[in-house]
Amino acid sequence: MDLESIADELYGLPPTDFIGARTRHAAAARTAGDRDLAGKIGALRRPTLSAWASNLLVRGEPDAVVGLLRLGEGLREAHQELDRKQLRELSGQQHRLTAALARQARQLAADAGHPVSEEVQREVELTLHAVLADPQAAQEWAVGHLVKPLTPPVGFPAAAVSGTPQRAAGSPSPRSGRPAGRDDRDTAKSPDRSAKDQRREAERMKKLTQARQAAETAGQQAHQREDELRQAESERDQAERQLHEAEERATALAQEVKAAQEHQREARSALDQARHRATDAARTARTARGGAQAAHARAERLEADEK
Known part of the structure; x- marks a missing residue:
């Protein structure tokens, strides 16, 4: 096996099994x-x-991974052009999506036999915010070999709403959804400049649309996973109730079997005693019959002698 294959195997194992497996491969x-x-x-x-739970998410939810990566790419490309309203809208979508995926990662860890805490879930969510904000973090996460949680950069809207694009010094505040830094000088632009700006705006809107679509798709996938999680939890609870009822029935049956066995022992003991008494009685009866027969014979002999 090559290093990549071995790393894939190792980072899919629970952390408690990592050292032993690494030692064997080395x-x-x-x-x-x-x-x-x-x-x-x-x-x-x-x-x-x-980090392990984040790696499980990469392995267990490939569709959600693709959706998150596309969303992050669109957000990073559109970030400098977005107005505050659009940032708030996409930020809300990001937080809902990352929260849902973090919950799914926690469930995957539990399914693997190693439940994790809410603190671990929060670290997974921060890692997902970093994936949205930083292309290098996104690339590192998508490989599935994380060794520690990632930290989102300060100022990106996925990490905080305060990450609104900064305006240049002295530029006017954005109004009516217009990007910062645009003013009445736009009317003095040359036709070529205006066409270039229109193409840029069209490209920006295209990327924004793609980002929103990616967020919607990933959100739908996350909701589907949450529905599946709720269904699995419901089935688990039902199975636990059935197991508890079966254990109670087994306990009751075991008690009944124990009582029946005790009754059987008592009956067998009584039978043995009755058999002993019957044997003794038969022996006594035989002795009595023998005595009676002997007495009868003596009486007959005496009668014969008298004649």
Whole structure:
């Protein structure tokens, strides 16, 4: 196996299993004579719980991953052009989506047999905000080999609504949804400049539309996963109730079986005693019959002698 395949395997394991598996792979590489690979394997760091949960999300929800990456790309490209209203709208979509995906990551961890805390879930959500804000973070996350949670940059609207694009010094505040820095001088632009601005605006609107569509798609997928989560939790609760009822029935039946076994032992003991008494009575009866027969014989002999 190459380093990439080994890393894929290791970062899919719970953190508690990481060190042992890494040691085995490094030892196998050394045995095969590949000391360089063994050294690289040994340098792989064990992930934190939140990094592991984030890696599970990448592996378990590929459609949501694609939607989040597209949304982040559109947001980053449109960020400098958006007005405050648009930022608030998209920021709300981002927070809903990242919160839903963080909950899904927590459920995936529980399904893998290692439940995580709300604090870990919050770290996953911060990682997802970083993915939206930073293309390098997005690329690192999408590989599925995180070793620690990512931190979103300050000022990006995914991390805070206060991340409204900054205006140049002395420029007027945006009005009526117009981007900052545009004023009445637009009327003095040349036709070529105006056409260029129109193309730029059209491209900006296209990217904004794509970002909104990506957010909507990813949000729908997240809602679907939440519905599936609620259904799974309902089925789990029902199964737990059924198990509890079955255990209660098993306990009652076990008590009944125990009582029946005790009754059986008592009946067997009574039968044994009755058999002993019957044997003793039969022996006594035989003795009595023998005595009676002997007495009868003596009486007959006496009668014969008298005659």
